[in-house]
Amino acid sequence: MNERVRGLIAPTVATVVCAASLISLGVWQLHRLAWKEALIAAAESRAHAAPVEAPPESEWPRLDPVDYEYKRVRLSGVFDGSRQVTVFRGLFEPRGRYGGPGYLVMTPLRLANGATVLVDRGFVPEARKAAVGDGLEGGETTVVGLMRASETRNAFTPSDDPASGQWFTRDVGAIARAEGLTRAAPFFIDADAGADPAALPEGGETILAFPNNHLSYALTWFGMAAALIGVFAAFAASRLRGGGSEEKVHSAVGDGDGGRHRD
Secondary structure (H helix, E strand, O other): OOHHHHOOHHHHHHHHHHHHHHHHHHHHHHHHHHHHHHHHHHHHHHHOOOOEEOOOHHHHHHOOHHHHOOOEEEEEEEEOHHHOEEEEEEEOOOOOOOOEEEEEEEEEEEOOOOOEEEEEEEEEEHHHHHHHHOOOOOOOEEEEEEEEEOOOOOOOOOOOEHHHOEEOOOOHHHHHHHOOOOOEEEEEEEEOOOOOOOOOOEOOOOOOOOOOOHHHHHHHHHHHHHHHHHHHHHHHHHHHHHOOHHHHHHHHHHHHHHHHHHO
């Protein structure tokens, strides 16, 4: 084995390892893509299905958001307006007539057995905040809507301030603790739109949006693997073709020296 080939062993091994890692990441993203597409299909199917009875309190500890998110359910109870909170939200793609900055109205629905489920009754624009109490008249009411998992916050979400009634996330556990709700469900319900399109709060504003970038991530990993292989191929070809250049230079220098000695 000549010197030029031996010099390519280490770069070859490193390239194979790195390329294999990049390709495996791409394949993993394709598996994630299939999983996400199945999840999206299931959620959309649930959201447009006929409502079923909400799971009873006995099943709440075993619920998994993957299984129930966006499931259309029906439940009955009495709204408790005294423990209602409003969550600030900008509604910039409204389905109804109201939008812009405003509030999501989260009202506890007390069930017949004493347990409570938080219901997002809908959106109220900032200028109409006084309407958050609308729709609480009367006794027992039936709510139809979508089951939703408790919201999480990100680095850009302002901190909630329960003492002043300022909420920025629909955090079921935090709201239940702040309002002294016992036996509260670990999920909340996004209420459907009502029969009156002008009524507030405006229900039916659930955003069915599912980020799905796995295909682009997979193509990125595969592209990086291809680029790495291409760069290595060019390097190896150049090394094999031009490996004797140093010998030619030394030969030329030696001939020059010899010429001077002969002189």
